Amino acid sequence: MTPPTPATSVPKFVPTGVKRLDSLLNGGVPAGSAVLVYGPPFLGKEVLARRMVLAGLGLGVPSVNVITNTATADLRRQFVASDKAYPAHEKLHMVRFVDTYAKGIGAADAFPDAIYLDGALDLNGLAGAVNRMEAELLASHAAHTLVLDSVSTLVAYSNAQTAFRFLQNLIGRTRRAGATSLFLMDHGMHTPADVQTFKHLMTGTIEVRESSGGHQIQVQGLGATSNPGWVDYKFDERSFEVTGSFAAGRIR
Amino acid sequence: VAIGRRFGVAAVDRGLGDIPKGSLVLVRHDPGVEANAFTLQAAGAHVTQGRPVVYAVTDRSPTRVREGIADHVRDPEDSRILLLDAHSALLGTADKVDYRVDDPTDLLQVVARLEQAARDNPEAILVVDSMSSLLDHADEARFLAIWPRILAAVRRFQFTIALWTSWPYGEDVEKTIAQADAVVRLRAVEEGVMLHHSLAVERAAWGKSPPGPPVLYKIDRPGGVMVYVPKVVVIGPAGAGKTTFVHTVSEKATSVDRMGTTVAVDRGTATLDGIKIEVWGTPGQDRFDPLLATLASQATGAILVVDATMATSFTRARSMLDKVWRRGLRAIIALNKSDLAGALSPEQARKKLAAPDGVAIVACTATDKDSATAVLRQLVDTILLAPPGGAA
Numbered sequence: 001m002t003p004p005t006p007a008t009s010v011p012k013f014v015p016t017g018v019k020r021l022d023s024l025l026n027g028g029v030p031a032g033s034a035v036l037v038y039g040p041p042f043l044g045k046e047v048l049a050r051r052m053v054l055a056g057l058g059l060g061v062p063s064v065n066v067i068t069n070t071a072t073a074d075l076r077r078q079f080v081a082s083d084k085a086y087p088a089h090e091k092l093h094m095v096r097f098v099d100t101y102a103k104g105i106g107a108a109d110a111f112p113d114a115i116y117l118d119g120a121l122d123l124n125g126l127a128g129a130v131n132r133m134e135a136e137l138l139a140s141h142a143a144h145t146l147v148l149d150s151v152s153t154l155v156a157y158s159n160a161q162t163a164f165r166f167l168q169n170l171i172g173r174t175r176r177a178g179a180t181s182l183f184l185m186d187h188g189m190h191t192p193a194d195v196q197t198f199k200h201l202m203t204g205t206i207e208v209r210e211s212s213g214g215h216q217i218q219v220q221g222l223g224a225t226s227n228p229g230w231v232d233y234k235f236d237e238r239s240f241e242v243t244g245s246f247a248a249g250r251i252r
Numbered sequence: 253v254a255i256g257r258r259f260g261v262a263a264v265d266r267g268l269g270d271i272p273k274g275s276l277v278l279v280r281h282d283p284g285v286e287a288n289a290f291t292l293q294a295a296g297a298h299v300t301q302g303r304p305v306v307y308a309v310t311d312r313s314p315t316r317v318r319e320g321i322a323d324h325v326r327d328p329e330d331s332r333i334l335l336l337d338a339h340s341a342l343l344g345t346a347d348k349v350d351y352r353v354d355d356p357t358d359l360l361q362v363v364a365r366l367e368q369a370a371r372d373n374p375e376a377i378l379v380v381d382s383m384s385s386l387l388d389h390a391d392e393a394r395f396l397a398i399w400p401r402i403l404a405a406v407r408r409f410q411f412t413i414a415l416w417t418s419w420p421y422g423e424d425v426e427k428t429i430a431q432a433d434a435v436v437r438l439r440a441v442e443e444g445v446m447l448h449h450s451l452a453v454e455r456a457a458w459g460k461s462p463p464g465p466p467v468l469y470k471i472d473r474p475g476g477v478m479v480y481v482p483k484v485v486v487i488g489p490a491g492a493g494k495t496t497f498v499h500t501v502s503e504k505a506t507s508v509d510r511m512g513t514t515v516a517v518d519r520g521t522a523t524l525d526g527i528k529i530e531v532w533g534t535p536g537q538d539r540f541d542p543l544l545a546t547l548a549s550q551a552t553g554a555i556l557v558v559d560a561t562m563a564t565s566f567t568r569a570r571s572m573l574d575k576v577w578r579r580g581l582r583a584i585i586a587l588n589k590s591d592l593a594g595a596l597s598p599e600q601a602r603k604k605l606a607a608p609d610g611v612a613i614v615a616c617t618a619t620d621k622d623s624a625t626a627v628l629r630q631l632v633d634t635i636l637l638a639p640p641g642g643a644a
Contacts, residue, residue, distance in 0.1 A: 176442075
């Protein structure tokens with residue numbers, strides 16, 4: 001059922017916060033997408049995810065961050081370091097965390113907008129916690145972003161089949177709830193067949209790789225150019241910038 | 253109250269009755285539903301009455317389970333909770349437990365520990381929280397291969413309550429799980445996010461048939477599982493027939509009436525297939541709109557009554573629907589006076605009302621019990637039985 005008078009209007013795109021990636025995507029990630037962000041570790045996947053969360057927040061789109069290998073306190077510090085406006089969003093309860101990591105290392109602080117779980121094995125609890133955060137956001141916002149960092153940890157704790165069943169359920173539901181989601185997954189930890197299976201759950205893929213002189217990014221699906229190919233980018237802790245050139249022709 | 257052979261949660265006991273020795277009761281629930289609230293409460297109820305409980309935990313810390321049961325126990329120190337830990341080893345942690353599984357991915361080890369616990373505690377009931385995550389730790393093929401031994405082991409307890417998350421498993425797994433002696437079903441009524449939860453005893457090998465209808469519940473803290481009566485609010489323009497509708501569907505109804513127009517609220521109670529429903533009628537004049545919003549915020553469903561012969565009232569009707577609409581309020585439109593000459597058909601009315609997709613329009617005669625009840629039933633079915641994805 002579509003409410004005739006939604007609390008806020010639903011944007012068509014959620015910008016990635018990376019200007020040239022947005023033009024590659026013809027405006028941003030189409031609202032409601034489930035995107036696999038795939039590539040080797042340490043190539044800035046998390047930075048890209050943070051850019052999108054912050055860009056969304058800037059437009060009034062709240063965010064649920066599901067983290068399995070960073071503590072809430074650390075991710076919050078990174079958000080603060082990346083964007084001066086960030087604390088204001090927290091004050092409005094627009095940033096939520098579901099944290100399966102902090103308790104295990106004794107770092108679960110009492111941040112009120114976080115749910116701390118015992119570990120990444122309680123997938124039913126995880127589904128319930130994500131749902132609770134989304135339900136709270138949906139009371140006042142029609143759309144939100146969701147980042148799950150990472151799929152690889154879920155697979156490592158259980159197995160690919162179990163993580164797949166979990167994601168199949170989660171993606172179906174969160175898309176109905178109006179989420180635009182990024183699912184981070186590390187190259188080198190999974191069989192090619194498993195990666196393919198996870199890709200099939202998604203509406204698109206953003207892939208990163210190392211190239212001779214640096215890093216490259218490629219977008220598949222998501223209304224991007226039919227075959228944009230690999231494009232150079234650079235990143236540091238706070239910024240992510242597409243530097244390479246790509247064809248201007250886009251699918252409308 | 254002695255719970256003896258009962259499940260241990262009143263809302264479930266009603267449908268399940270006494271559980272025969274050696275039975276397996278499966279609590280099947282949609283992903284994300286907090287089903288362990290049922291098992292923690294049941295375990296607490298049993299240990300409070302001196303019955304030992306073996307609690308097998310598979311997906312979180314046994315300490316958390318101990319704390320969860322303690323909320324439902326009078327004297328936590330004195331209760332006989334025996335923890336079987338098929339979780340900690342996966343994280344490399346060690347909680348103080350009675351039975352530890354060194355490798356929870358090895359289901360033979362799990363079975364061996366279950367058998368040992370049954371030998372040591374012949375008077376105990378067993379809780380498996382959860383059976384599906386035992387499968388998740390291994391895989392479908394290994395789970396299916398070992399299932400007969402799991403079933404044999406759990407049958408050695410007084411009885412067993414096992415949670416089962418309805419992840420998208422294969423057909424063979426579903427068939428195997430159907431071997432449980434009784435199934436309690438917990439569903440989330442959701443529209444992207446879960447809005448309401450319903451519970452129903454789906455079947456019991458020993459019970460009356462058919463078992464009870466689904467009821468809505470919530471988890472109170474403290475208190476545990478609480479069943480609540482769904483509220484339906486009846487809205488519509490003045491003169492559409494709301495008061496008539498409320499009185500027709502209700503066994504008992506009261507109205508505050510002044511000069512033939514409802515200025516306060518009509519309130520009735522209807523019973524449908526054993527489910528009790530509160531029905532609230534609201535005044536149609538726009539000066540009462542604030543009251544409308546308040547009632548709607550407490551309701552689970554709304555019926556918009558419109559006069560099929562009076563299309564001029566549709567703008568007002570539609571604006572009332574917009575006023576009460578919020579996420580989670582299921583709605584249906586009752587096209588009253590459909591038996592009169594000049595009445596619009598549901599299709600014509602849908603167009604004129606610009607009714608949102610997913611809101612059904614049903615022709616009805618508010619003075620006719622069957623006709624009005626059919627509208628209420630269709631709405632309640634949407635609330636209680638909506639599949640994931642709702643009516644979207």
